Amino acid sequence: MGRGLNCISLTANVDLTRIKSAIRQTTSLPARDMTSSEVSFCLHAADCIMILIDCQTELALTVSSIDGQTLLKNTVSLAKAAKSLNIPPILTTIRARSFGGPIFPQLEEIFPDRKPIDCTTMSVWEDREVAAEVRKTCCKKLVMSGVWTDFCVALSTVHALKEGYEVYVVTDACGDLSVRAHEMAIERMIQAGAVTITLSKVLLELQCNRVRKDTSFVLPSGDGEEFNKCYGPGYLGDHFFHP
Numbered sequence: 001m002g003r004g005l006n007c008i009s010l011t012a013n014v015d016l017t018r019i020k021s022a023i024r025q026t027t028s029l030p031a032r033d034m035t036s037s038e039v040s041f042c043l044h045a046a047d048c049i050m051i052l053i054d055c056q057t058e059l060a061l062t063v064s065s066i067d068g069q070t071l072l073k074n075t076v077s078l079a080k081a082a083k084s085l086n087i088p089p090i091l092t093t094i095r096a097r098s099f100g101g102p103i104f105p106q107l108e109e110i111f112p113d114r115k116p117i118d119c120t121t122m123s124v125w126e127d128r129e130v131a132a133e134v135r136k137t138c139c140k141k142l143v144m145s146g147v148w149t150d151f152c153v154a155l156s157t158v159h160a161l162k163e164g165y166e167v168y169v170v171t172d173a174c175g176d177l178s179v180r181a182h183e184m185a186i187e188r189m190i191q192a193g194a195v196t197i198t199l200s201k202v203l204l205e206l207q208c209n210r211v212r213k214d215t216s217f218v219l220p221s222g223d224g225e226e227f228n229k230c231y232g233p234g235y236l237g238d239h240f241f242h243p
Helices: 002-012 016-027 068-085 096-100 105-110 128-137 149-162 179-192 199-207 221-231
Strands: 048-053 089-094 117-119 141-147 166-175 195-197
Touching (some): 068 105, 141 149, 149 166
Parallel strands (some): 166 195
């Protein structure tokens, strides 16, 4: 017990000024290129596609597994990351005129030249145009999110995995009719071999190096605040900021 108390008292006397100085010195170091073996174990902008599935205004109104504004902010953050890093985006809708409604207007602003592919199939992978767009890029890693988790996202994921693609499902940028439906869909995708990941983890892996100057991402205010509390705003410079 005495040893534990001594450890606590030593921790309390740590010179925070020296720690902050060390952090500033590390962020001034030149960026190190990632090796091919390192890249293969994480997401990298050069070898992935961003597929945003059925992010439509009418469908979003039915979502109860996640707050609507959080879903919107997270989806927009993914889109902005793709735009910043030149990651090929694929936007889909399902029966936009008669069922799901238009795509989020924020996505249209980010990708003004990218027309959403309107599908009739629950799995976007079964749509010939979507499948052709994916194959055209020659990328093997697919970052997916959208609405609903247990319909279009899960089915699309399972089909892509069967075709030999690596699929990363951004769980906090997906929404479903209920929490239970969302959770069971996530479990099903994991069983099939998908990687489940959160928005902040996606952005961190894509950023890859904390001294990069060529990109900047937008974290939703909640995640950004928590992130800065843990690492400090000076640790990553201005790469992460609030919308």
